[in-house]
Amino acid sequence: MEQQETLFNRIGGMDAVNSAVDIFYDKVLADETIKHFFTNTDMKKQAGKQKAFLAYAFGCPMGYTGKSMRDAHSGMNLTESHFNSVAGHLVDTLEELNVPGSLIDEVVKIALSVKDDVLNR
Ligand code: HEM
Numbered sequence: 609m610e611q612q613e614t615l616f617n618r619i620g621g622m623d624a625v626n627s628a629v630d631i632f633y634d635k636v637l638a639d640e641t642i643k644h645f646f647t648n649t650d651m652k653k654q655a656g657k658q659k660a661f662l663a664y665a666f667g668c669p670m671g672y673t674g675k676s677m678r679d680a681h682s683g684m685n686l687t688e689s690h691f692n693s694v695a696g697h698l699v700d701t702l703e704e705l706n707v708p709g710s711l712i713d714e715v716v717k718i719a720l721s722v723k724d725d726v727l728n729r
Contacts, residue, residue: 616666635697665718677725
């Protein structure tokens with residue numbers, strides 16, 4: 609079988625991740641249903657962590673050294689609806705960046721794979 613390029617490279621590498629995270633966080637912070645979670649968050653640091661996490665999730669060889677998804681979101685009482693809002697903003701962001709649907713599907717798969725950890729269940 610032909611060697612498959614990582615999702616990270618196919619999506620456009622670190623430049624794409626950087627643009628995605630910036631647009632993504634603007635959407636999250638404009639969303640009345642979830643923005644309160646980020647009241648005490650230093651968004652500069654958070655965007656940096658998210659970039660590292662996404663790069664890792666997209667298959668970039670550099671390691672993710674932040675908290676586990678379970679620890680990072682414990683005690684927040686996050687619901688399915690909060691998760692869906694965040695996932696929706698991520699998809700909208702990638703669509704705005706003209707990322708092909710098949711690649712967006714792969715990102716959604718990765719997001720769903722950490723859903724139980726994010727929701728601490
Ligand atoms: C696929 C879904 C998600 C991913 C990949 C993700 C990723 C991350 C990452 C990488 C961190 C930083 C961890 C660290 O401190 O090392 C984090 C923290 C956080 N996330 Fe998420 N997250 C997701 C869903 C959500 C949802 C649904 C919410 C709330 C609506 C949320 C709110 C937060 C908050 C408030 C923090 C802590 C920020 C702080 O330290 O001040 N996340 N998340």
